Amino acid sequence: MMMNQKEKYLSRNTENKILFCILGFLIAILLCGLVYYWKNDFQNIVVIGKQIAFIFFAVWMFLFLIVTIYFIKMNQLGKSFLVTTKILLDFFINYRYRIAAIVFVILVVLGINFSSLASWETTTYEESHSVIFGQARSIRSDEWLVETPWVLSQYNERFPTVNDDIRVDGQNMLFMSTKTPIEHISTIGNPYNWGYFFLPIEQGYAWHWVLKLLLLLLFSYEFLHIITKESRYVSFVGAFWIAFSPTIAWWFDTSVIEIVIAFQALFIAVFYYFRVSKVYQKILLLVMVVIFGLNFILDLYPAFQIVLGYVFLGLLIYLVIKNYKKLKKQDIIFITLSVFFIIAVVAVTIIPSISDITIMMSTSYPGSRMITGGGMRISDLTRYLYNWLIPFVDVPPETLLNNCIASAYVTFIPASLIIILKSWKEKKYLDNGYLKIFIAFYIVFALWILLPFPELFAKYTLLYMVTPQMSLMGAGLMGVYISCIVISQLNERPGFSKKGIIAFLSILGCYFLLALYFNQAISYLGIIGTSITIIIFLLANYFFIMGKKYAVLIFVCIVSIIPGFFVNPVNVGLAPIKETVLAKSIQEVVKEDPKGLWMGYDSVTLPNYILAEGGKVLNSVHYYPNNRLWAQISNDTNDYTIYNRFAHIQIEFSASEKTKFELVATDHIKITLNVNDLEKLNVKYIVSYNPLEKFNNQNVSFIKQSQNDAGTIFIYQVIYNN
Incomplete structure (x- = not known):
């Protein structure tokens, strides 16, 4: 017993030394930052005040210092690193909405956005110094080159439904209601653009970006909290896993991200509708359904709407079958009114745009599509293996991909399926209906990218509009959901034999190597990088099947969440395009x-x-x-x-x-x-x-x-x- 106490003391003492080293390192960074900004006379910022870059930097460093000191203090009180981390996570989870509200207000007031606006510097030959962290991504031209000018033009003209400044004869903005602010009832379904109507342009633009990120984090947490049956820590890390995944980061501020947010929001609203009893709560949830139902429908990007539309339909049927007896006559009236309102708003948005939509559908590009699936390899399901490097080194052209197309969700599908199959074989079923739905759709989406299907099947299932790339994204998101559910139920006695583990890891290692080879990623990573990548992912899968859930979550932070932070820049204001x-x-x-x-x-x-x-x-x-x-x-x-x-x-x-x-x-x-x-x-x-x-x-x-x-x-x- 005395020996155990001594070991614990030594462990805490070691932790204390490590934490003091981290504290010293952070103080050194803070001092270096002070010197840097002092010498450069705060010239990083030209919009809302020269001190904002310094303030942004100093606030983050101050928060890191506080957290480090907190860990040191808790360590001195005898709390282990794991216990201290749980206490800290509990704080963030319990106060997540208050914290999100404070962060939202601060970032909007400062005019913070995550756009690649600095890419305009190559057009104007002028440095704007608006980027305070990260780098602009010129590949995100749909965002900075196309949609941002549309937004600013709409703001300049006070949000018309037909913008006469675009094209000679004006451009119908109604069927772009989720991309730009318009003075129309359909704006109810676009909360990201509400800020433009009452804020200065820089703050309205910040509202658009910050709200999208925060809602993605909050809804991802709530969604995962439901499907993992209230696994708080897995849901918390999982929310960042989704929000800062390579796919989300490289496709940020596109219809893809808004569809993911709306899909999760709709599921959350329906789930809780069956669990609340007060009328005002039901009304608030139906308001949520109206807002994000409109957002989902009016995004008008069928290539991904159909993918998550099918998943939502499956989840909706599951929830209704389980809970339909709870519905009362009052509920039927409320739901009917909400659905009719959504239909009415969609009608007054789409009907005036029918002629323009018809023109769009009859163009040479993008025109109408008849996609029958196939065209990808099974190796494409593991593009995530090299995604940790993409924020720092662009994907080479010989891969025939760009950074956005190459992006993928990090998942643990092989290990998850092994655990699921083992539990079914031993009749220790993972009691989770959502898991079965996600597995079914993962298989469907994977088959769609791998195999060609009859044209008639594609036509009547509407999959003829779904590109393999969007199906791959859908499979990746299902993979994250499946992984989170399985992680939440891991235990440290999974019962795998050593031979079984060695066999699994050997097969998986060969698959990873072949996948990197066929994805032409070995030359991209290099021999050393390829070796390290395979070893790290094999180690993560080892932890996974051994039930080491916290080790797995730490791995996710390292290879998915942290690289995701480096994809999009942090900017202040609109200097590159307005100043x-x-x-x-x-x-x-x-x-x-x-x-x-x-x-x-x-x-x-x-x-x-x-x-x-x-x-x-x-x-x-x-x-x-x-x-x-x-x-x-x-x-x-x-x-x-x-x-x-x-x-x-x-x-x-x-x-x-x-x-x-x-x-x-x-x-x-x-x-x-x-x-x-x-x-x-x-x-x-x-x-x-x-x-x-x-x-x-x-x-x-x-x-x-x-x-x-x-x-x-x-x-x-x-x-x-x-």
């Missing part, structure tokens, strides 16, 4: 001539930059084609298949050649415009990297209005001489 010399020059012209039509010359980024400053732009991204406009400058039927698509539009001039259209990529067209055809388009202002005076002729003249200090960007006014 540059180019931005202010465009804003001045727009203020004097708000109706003048603009064009970005020989660039796919300049047109969208102009749009963000309030200009009416000819060639900003066309979400659906303006075929009548392009028919004015081309009567060649072959050109129709080129411009009849969602497109980034690059325009350059020719002094003598006939106007022609060229397809650069599936979503990128290039127009070589005869300069005399410019009058047909009625362009009045042009932003260009190149001098345009050489195109002056008897019909058209280009008058330079301004240029940047380096003489690399010019604003021209177009004068027609006829």
Whole structure:
């Protein structure tokens, strides 16, 4: 007994030394940060105050210091590291909504967002110093290049349903109601954009980003808490596992993430509806159903809506079968009214957009699809093996993937299935109906990416609209749910023989090696990196089947959650797109001539930059084609298949050649415009990297209005001489 007490004392003493080392390390970082920001005169920030970068840094370091000191104090009181960690986690879990509210208010007031806005610096040739952590990801162009300019244009025009600044004839914003703020009843289903209506633009933009992250964390916790049967610690780590997974991080601020949030929110609302008795509680839950039901439906991204729509339908049927006897006449009335309200809002949103949706469906790209499954390998189910490196080293082009496509959820499907099969064999069933649903859908999604199916099956199941990539994402999310459920029920006496464990790990190691080989990831990781990756994942699976749940959760933090923190940058404000010399020059012209039509010359980024400053732009991204406009400058039927698509539009001039259209990529067209055809388009202002005076002729003249200090960007006014 005395020996045990001595060992415990030595253990606490060792922990204490380690914690003091960590404390000293954090203090050193804090001092280095102070010196760095002092020497640089706080020049990292140019929007809401020069001290924000320092404050952001100092607050985080202060929190780390407090936590470290807390661990030291608890250690001195005889509390072990594990017990202390549980106490701390209990605090965060018990006060999660209050903590989330405080974090939300602080970050919104400071104007914090996670956009890759700094990618605009390559367009403006100006450094904004808006990034205070991480780096901009140019691959996220759907976010910073397309949707952010749309949002700013909507804000400038006070949220119209048809935005006249986008395209010559205006763009219908109704069926983009989840992407941009619009003054329409459908905005009820887009809580991420509510802040734009009453906050300054920088705070409204922060609201959009911060609320999305916090709701993802909170709903993921509640969802996992239900399906794991109230396993608090697994649910807590699992919430971060989902929110900072490579898939979520690389696809953040897309329809994919909003669909995940809405799917989880709807399940939570339905689950608790059957468990509450007070009328006001039921009404609040149905309000939640209305908001996130609208969000799920109006995201209009069937490739992923269908995936999680099927899963939700399965969960809904399961909940109704278990709880339908609890429903009263009052409940039927409430539910019916809620469903009718959702249908009504969807109708008044979609019906006015039918003609534009029809145009979109008949385009050359994306157009209508007939996908019958298949095209991927079983190795694609383990892309997560090398995802820990992607935030720091881009995926090489020889893999035929980019960082976003290569991203995947970290899961423990092989080990989970081994444990599940063993429990079924021994008739020690994992009593969890949700687990069976998730396994069934995991198998369906996995089969869809691996095998081709009959066209008739694809058509009548609606899977013809589901790409293998979206099915892979669905399988990955199911894999996380399955893993969390199994982890929550792990015990440290699983009953596996040593031979069985060695056999399992040997087979799994060979599979991991082959998967990395077929995914062309060995050259990406290198021999040493490949070896370390396989060893670490095998070790994690060993802990998994041995029932070491806390070791498994620590592993998840290291290989999934921590790398996820490094994917998206942390920014303050909108400096790269609102505070540059180019931005202010465009804003001045727009203020004097708000109706003048603009064009970005020989660039796919300049047109969208102009749009963000309030200009009416000819060639900003066309979400659906303006075929009548392009028919004015081309009567060649072959050109129709080129411009009849969602497109980034690059325009350059020719002094003598006939106007022609060229397809650069599936979503990128290039127009070589005869300069005399410019009058047909009625362009009045042009932003260009190149001098345009050489195109002056008897019909058209280009008058330079301004240029940047380096003489690399010019604003021209177009004068027609006829």
